[in-house]
Amino acid sequence: MIWKTAWKNVWRNKVRSLVVIISITIGIFGGIFGVAVMNGAIAQRVDAALNEEISHIHINDPAFRDNYDIQLLIHNHEQVLTTILETPGVNSVSSRTLITGMANTATKSAGVQIIGIDPEKEKEVMRLNETTIPGTGDFFETASRHNLAYIGEALAKELNIIRYRIDEAVLDSLAAQELPVEVLDKLVPFSGKRFTSEKAFKNEVKGVLSMKEQREYGALIKEEAWSFRTRSKMTLTFLDSEQMQTGAVFRIAGIFDIKNSIFEMGQVLVKNEDLSILTGLAANDYHQMIVRLDDVESTEEVTAALSGKFPGMEVMNWKEIQPDLAMMTDMVQKMYAIFMVIILAALAFGIVNTMLMVVLERTKELGMLTAIGMNKKRVFRMIMLESIFLSMVGGVAGMIVSKILIGLTATRGINFASYAEGFEAMGFAAHIYPSISTSFFITVTVLIIITGVLSSIYPALKALKLDPSEALRTE
C-alpha cells in the first residue's frame, strides 16, 4: 500500500513531476550521449591510429629513431622475423626501410619520410590500402615498369598533383547546382581541355567570364573542376647508404585519405625493391619491423615478451610511440567522471528541491498520516519511495532515449561535416559513430539509483520533523 500510494503521489502534480522527469531525462541523455560521442570518436581515433598510422608494436635499433641513420639496420632479419611470428598474440609482421628525404614536383617540394615496404606484407599489418581515394589509383596493385609511390591526400594537394578539367560530368554537376545557363554556355567550348596548373585554368576561365560572373561562380567552378592527377610524376631525393645525394622519378600509384593530415603529409610509401636499388642497401636490409597483434588488449604482454626476446633492440608499443593516444583514453575517462558528477549533482538538486516542496505542501496530510498511526519509518519510506520513483522514471526514460539514439546513430554515425577540417587536423574523423559499453550503462543506472536514494534522505528527514498536532492545525 505504501508503494502504491508513493507511486500515485508521484503523479499527483503531473506537470511538476513531468518537468522534473523530463529534465532528468534530458540530463541523463545528454550525459550518456555526450560520453558515447566522445567514446566513439576516441575509439575511431585509436582504431585509425593503429590501422592506418602506427600499428601495434615497432621493433628497431635502439638508436635508430634518434636521427634515422640509414646504417642502423636490423641484423639477422629472417631470424628476427621468425621469432616475432612465433610469439603468441602476434598476428602479422611487415618490415620497413625508412629514409628521410624530399618529394618534389615541378612547382612544389616537401620533406617526407620515404617508407620502403613489401606491399603484400604491409597489407597484412596496416589497412592503409583500404583508404585509397577512388579514382586515384591503387595500393601498388597495377603493375608498372616505373617506380611507384603511394602518398597521402594532404601531400598530393601540397605538391599540387592536381589538374583542372571541364567535362560533361563537371558541366552536369554545375548545372545541378544552378549555375546560370549563359555561364554554362561560356564554359562549354573548353570542355575536355586539361590544365595542370591552377593559374592556367584561372586564366582560361577569366577569358570567357565577366568580372561579376567570376566573383560569383569562380570558386564553385574551381571546386567542381579539380581532381587528382593519376599516375603523375614526382621526384624523391635523399642520401644513400654512402651519404651521397641520390634520387629518382616515381609515379603516383594511388592517393590515400586517412583523416590525419600529419600522417598524410609526412609519409610516402614505395616498394622496397624500387628503393633498395637507389639506397644501395641489400634487398633484405630493413630498419624497422612493425607488428600487428590479434588483440589490442594484449599489447603490454606481447611488448614484454618481445623485449625479452630482443634485449639489444628497441621494442615500443603504440602507447609508447604515441603517448597522447593512451593519455587521451585516460583523460576521457576522467572527463566522463566529471560529466556524470555534474549531471548527477543536478539530478540530486532537482530531487531535493522538488521533494522539499512536496513535504511542505503535504504538511497537513503527513500530520494526518502520523495521527492515524503511520509511524516514522513508514513516512520516511513513503517519501523515499516517491523520490526514488521520480528519479527512476527520469533515469529510465533517459537511458531508453539514449539507448535508442545511440543505437540509431551507432550504425549510421553522426556527420560533423561543418567541423571536418578542425577534426581532421586533430586526427579525428568528422563522421563519428557513438558507442558506449554495457558496463558504462550499468554504472550510470546504479549511480542514478544511488543519487536518487541519497537525495531523498534529506526531504524524508524533514517529513519526520513534523508534529502531527501542529500539522493538523495548519489550514
Added chain:
Amino acid sequence: MKVLEIKNVHKIYNSSEVKVHAVNGVSLDFEKGEFAAIVGPSGSGKTTLLNMIGGLDTPTSGEIMVDHINLAGLKSSALIDFRMRNIGFVFQSYNLIPVLTAKENVEFIMSLQKWDKKERDQRTLELLKAVGLEDRINSRPSKLSGGQQQRVAVARALASKPKFVLADEPTANLDSKSTETLLDIMEELNREEGITFIFSTHDARVVKKARRVITVEDGQVISDERKN
C-alpha cells in the same frame, strides 16, 4: 467499563511571551459505548483537549489513561503504534489521502496493520456500506462531496476497530443535510459496533444528538450532562 480516564489535565502553551492556559485542570471518565459531545466557545480548549486524548499532544501535567494505559508512559514510536491500534480520528477538513480511492483510504490503516487481504476487503466493504457509499468505493476524494468525504473518514476511523473515535468538529464544513446524515451514521455505528464517539462541535443540532454533553470554557469543564 472505562475506556478513557482524564485526570486533572493541564496544558500550558509557552510558545510566545504570553502564557496560554489552554486546558486548565480537566478530569473526565468515558465508558465504553458513549456518544459524547464537547462544546464550548472558540478558544475554549476543545481541540487541545482532544489532541491530548488522542496522544497527538502531551499534557503539561495530569494523566490520560486509555484502557488503563498511561499515554505519558509511551515513547513516540510506541504512541503512534498505540494510536493506530486504539484510536480512530475524524478531522474537520476530512483529510483523506487525495490520490487514493474511497476503498483504499479506508483500507490504509488495515494494510499498515498487515491485515489479511480477504478480511480487509470484507471489512472495508462492510464499513462503506454502513456509511452508505457502497456505490462510490472506487471514487477519489475529489469526486466526492464534503459529506461523502467525511463519511469515508468515519469509515476509515472505524476500520481497525478502535477503542474510541475522536472527531474534532466533524460537521463544521458540512451543510445541514449532510450533517444530519453523518450524525445518523455515527450514531448507528455507535449502537451497532459499540464504539465510543467523542466529538467537539459548535452546532446545536449536533449537540442535540449527543447522549452526553460536556461544556468547556477557558480550559475548564463547566458542566457534564448525560441524557437517555
